[in-house]
Amino acid sequence: MRLILFGPPGAGKGTQARQLVERFHLKQISTGDLFRAALRDETPVGLEAKGYMDRGELVPDSVVNKMVEEALGAIGNDHYILDGFPRTTEQARWLLGYLDEHDAPLDAVISLKVDPELIVQRLSRRRTDKETGAIYHLDFNPPPADLPADRLVHRSDDQPDAIRTRLGVYEADTRPLAAIFEQEARFAEIDGVGEIDEVQGRIMDALRTLGARGIEATS
Numbered sequence: 653m654r655l656i657l658f659g660p661p662g663a664g665k666g667t668q669a670r671q672l673v674e675r676f677h678l679k680q681i682s683t684g685d686l687f688r689a690a691l692r693d694e695t696p697v698g699l700e701a702k703g704y705m706d707r708g709e710l711v712p713d714s715v716v717n718k719m720v721e722e723a724l725g726a727i728g729n730d731h732y733i734l735d736g737f738p739r740t741t742e743q744a745r746w747l748l749g750y751l752d753e754h755d756a757p758l759d760a761v762i763s764l765k766v767d768p769e770l771i772v773q774r775l776s777r778r779r780t781d782k783e784t785g786a787i788y789h790l791d792f793n794p795p796p797a798d799l800p801a802d803r804l805v806h807r808s809d810d811q812p813d814a815i816r817t818r819l820g821v822y823e824a825d826t827r828p829l830a831a832i833f834e835q836e837a838r839f840a841e842i843d844g845v846g847e848i849d850e851v852q853g854r855i856m857d858a859l860r861t862l863g864a865r866g867i868e869a870t871s
């Protein structure tokens with residue numbers, strides 16, 4: 653299955669991707685996670701990305717596309733979920749060209765719709781387990797009581813100024829890609845509000861409706 657999860661910051665792409673990865677044995681390719689890992693390892697790409705990420709701006713297309721090309725190539729261009737990519741018209745055009753060249757079309761693009769006020773609530777109270785990458789919310793999806801507090805990270809771009817910038821960047825640069833996907837791929841937009849399992853159920857329904865490969869094996 654080749655899948656894109658699309659939507660604004662905080663829509664729940666990472667949360668939903670983790671469930672789909674287990675269900676379908678996919679590899680999650682999250683460009684945000686790749687940059688954060690590169691930053692932890694202090695690689696040139698990580699250090700270049702840091703300033704953009706802290707401000708809530710996009711990392712330049714050439715850097716992101718190269719990283720995604722390597723990640724896709726490493727897994728033979730199949731069995732993946734792209735989370736947070738593409739985010740600009742240039743990235744989308746590059747990706748569609750790359751997939752065409754490799755005769756590896758997308759099975760589905762699922763867009764999660766969540767209003768900005770709820771996104772601010774979600775991001776300002778998000779915490780991530782730095783060891784497992786598990787994503788929590790202090791109110792909506794609290795971490796286990798026995799998880800040591802020093803394992804929980806509050807992302808540096810989950811501060812009010814950076815959240816506002818990220819939402820603005822999404823509206824200006826990323827939301828317009830929905831029109832490209834509607835034309836060029838099997839595309840569905842679903843409501844991203846509700847219990848996490850309820851949203852997962854909507855994604856499964858959309859994958860069935862779109863006839864994504866591999867969906868037949870699930871009940």
Ligand code: AP5
Nearest residue numbers: 661662663664665666667683684705711736774778788789
């Ligand atoms: P990235 O890491 O991709 O961040 P993002 O797209 O802003 O998305 P988030 O990770 O913030 O949100 P999410 O949709 O995954 O939501 P989550 O599941 O965590 O990118 C970070 C930065 O890297 C960018 O700003 C940019 O600088 C750079 N970058 C990355 N990709 C790039 C690219 N392609 N081009 C250029 N630059 C790039 O959920 C959020 C919260 O909500 C959590 O607390 C969760 O528990 C909670 N939650 C989830 N679902 C529900 C639900 N149904 N009900 C209640 N709460 C919920």
